[in-house]
Amino acid sequence: MQQFDTVILGGGPGGLAAAYGLHAKGQHVAVVEKDLWGGTCPNRGCDPKKILMAPVETQGRSEALQGFGLNGTLEINWRALMAKKRAYTQGIPDGTLSGLKAAGIATFHGMAHFNADGSVQVDTEQLNATNVIVATGQAPRVPQIAGQEWLQTSNDFLDLDTLPADITLMGAGFVGVELANIARAAGSQVHLVHHSDRPLRAFDGDLVTDLLAQLTKQGIDVRLGTDITQVEPAGDQYRVTTADGDQWTTDLVFATAGRTPVVADLGLEQVHVAATKHGITVNDHLQTTNPHVFALGDVVDRPQPKLTPVAGYEGQYLTTALTTPNAPAISYPVIPSVVYGKTQLAQLGVTPAQAVADPDQYRVNDLDLTHWYSYQRVNDPHARIKVVIEKASGCIVGAAVLSMEAEQVINYLDFVIQQRLSSVDINHAIMAYPTLASDLTYFN
Numbered sequence: 001m002q003q004f005d006t007v008i009l010g011g012g013p014g015g016l017a018a019a020y021g022l023h024a025k026g027q028h029v030a031v032v033e034k035d036l037w038g039g040t041c042p043n044r045g046c047d048p049k050k051i052l053m054a055p056v057e058t059q060g061r062s063e064a065l066q067g068f069g070l071n072g073t074l075e076i077n078w079r080a081l082m083a084k085k086r087a088y089t090q091g092i093p094d095g096t097l098s099g100l101k102a103a104g105i106a107t108f109h110g111m112a113h114f115n116a117d118g119s120v121q122v123d124t125e126q127l128n129a130t131n132v133i134v135a136t137g138q139a140p141r142v143p144q145i146a147g148q149e150w151l152q153t154s155n156d157f158l159d160l161d162t163l164p165a166d167i168t169l170m171g172a173g174f175v176g177v178e179l180a181n182i183a184r185a186a187g188s189q190v191h192l193v194h195h196s197d198r199p200l201r202a203f204d205g206d207l208v209t210d211l212l213a214q215l216t217k218q219g220i221d222v223r224l225g226t227d228i229t230q231v232e233p234a235g236d237q238y239r240v241t242t243a244d245g246d247q248w249t250t251d252l253v254f255a256t257a258g259r260t261p262v263v264a265d266l267g268l269e270q271v272h273v274a275a276t277k278h279g280i281t282v283n284d285h286l287q288t289t290n291p292h293v294f295a296l297g298d299v300v301d302r303p304q305p306k307l308t309p310v311a312g313y314e315g316q317y318l319t320t321a322l323t324t325p326n327a328p329a330i331s332y333p334v335i336p337s338v339v340y341g342k343t344q345l346a347q348l349g350v351t352p353a354q355a356v357a358d359p360d361q362y363r364v365n366d367l368d369l370t371h372w373y374s375y376q377r378v379n380d381p382h383a384r385i386k387v388v389i390e391k392a393s394g395c396i397v398g399a400a401v402l403s404m405e406a407e408q409v410i411n412y413l414d415f416v417i418q419q420r421l422s423s424v425d426i427n428h429a430i431m432a433y434p435t436l437a438s439d440l441t442y443f444n
């Protein structure tokens, strides 16, 4: 039996933020990881995805300028791109582990679960702690359809040796839309199938419609309002059948229909930690139904989006909460979400839909940006922003953006909203011109 102040289950971005934070506060900390040190984001999520996305973005910019001073399209070399991705990801687990060891944080590799006395079991090791933090994340959800055993996941996609000529993606959420962008740009025929008529439900409906039109223009076969009911082998390929009776053959089918919290086999019931199908139940101090067990990151059932910076923020919060008497409840700043691709979709703060529902408090500036200098310069075909303004203060409190530059614009607006900067404040700053930042003055 080894004794710690805090034992953390899961060595992803959330668990690691808490581990380093609590260690810096003088706690004796242990982290348990059953698979790849570093977790989803740097091994099978954000980072490898965005490495694959780099040439996609460049190709998109090149396509937009064809006939406007640029001739010749760019071709993606999948093998070379995958080699670049692997050169990055292969160093992550060892690098993460050495960082923890160098800091003096205890590490255990293996599947952790609770014993009935509240201790944590990792193979033959029994770890005892004042508090335990569950940071076990989410895993791809594989829908239960006929032939589900043939379905691949984003983990497989992000490590494909060769990109098949024809792929099908089941679900047009964050993962489905981003993988569709990558595969299409790299030369695959892509079928993107979504069960409802309204994918990316958290985002502004008009901008999602614009984005889907862009994907269709890129040659992606977008099929809405239809369910894949069966996948079966057909020679070297798979035959896909939908509820409408449509059928086609494809080389690989990927389940991109969401992710499920990793709670099975943790023995949560042994220590009376409650969970729903959306994750572990916590109060406003990230404390579970067991006062000595806390949870953070993707595994938590909460309304905030399941993103790396949110997991990291919660790790920092628990650093304070577990080392300060009477710590305040967690309070989240505005959280930006971005769907990456040739055209990026981003959102932050009060949504245009919320603003329209409360016209006494808010107004919405719906701006076609295609004629603004920043977007004309790069020939962005569909640049658009909806800016939500609080009527009483004149401050920007939310935004939804669709453009090749959305990831940058949304982060500038994050500062503007978080600091509650008025247009007078913004005008006091001299920004380099002409840049995306110098556009900020014109949004409200």
Ligand SMILES: Cc1cc2nc3c(=O)[nH]c(=O)nc-3n(C[C@H](O)[C@H](O)[C@H](O)COP(=O)(O)OP(=O)(O)OC[C@H]3O[C@@H](n4cnc5c(N)ncnc54)[C@H](O)[C@@H]3O)c2cc1C
Binding pocket: 009, 010, 011, 012, 013, 014, 015, 032, 033, 034, 035, 036, 037, 038, 039, 040, 041, 044, 045, 046, 047, 049, 110, 111, 112, 113, 135, 136, 137, 138, 154, 175, 262, 265, 266, 296, 297, 298, 299, 306, 307, 308, 309, 311
């Ligand atoms: C394809 C893809 C792309 C993404 N892109 C982005 C993006 O661009 N931006 C963004 O912000 N977010 C993105 N995300 C989401 C992001 O990866 C997660 O929000 C983030 O990794 C959550 O961190 P976490 O620490 O909560 O969980 P994880 O990173 O999932 O880490 C949990 C760890 O716990 C381990 N574990 C599980 N059970 C046990 C156990 N019993 N014992 C020991 N260890 C265990 C797991 O092996 C894992 O390593 C993406 C996700 C995917 C899948």
Ligand SMILES: NC(=O)c1ccc[n+]([C@@H]2O[C@H](COP(=O)([O-])OP(=O)(O)OC[C@H]3O[C@@H](n4cnc5c(N)ncnc54)[C@H](O)[C@@H]3O)[C@@H](O)[C@H]2O)c1
Binding pocket: 143, 170, 171, 172, 173, 174, 175, 176, 178, 193, 194, 195, 196, 199, 200, 201, 227, 228, 256, 257, 258, 259, 305, 306, 307, 337, 338, 339, 340
């Ligand atoms: N750029 C980013 O920040 C980024 C990228 C990828 C993932 N993520 C994070 O990971 C989470 C998971 O992403 P995701 O795309 O796996 O999930 P998601 O919840 O964003 O999208 C999955 C979609 O599939 C649909 N669906 C469910 N069952 C289906 C079925 N049988 N057939 C067809 N469609 C079906 C769902 O309605 C949903 O719209 C995201 O919510 C996000 O928090 C973030």
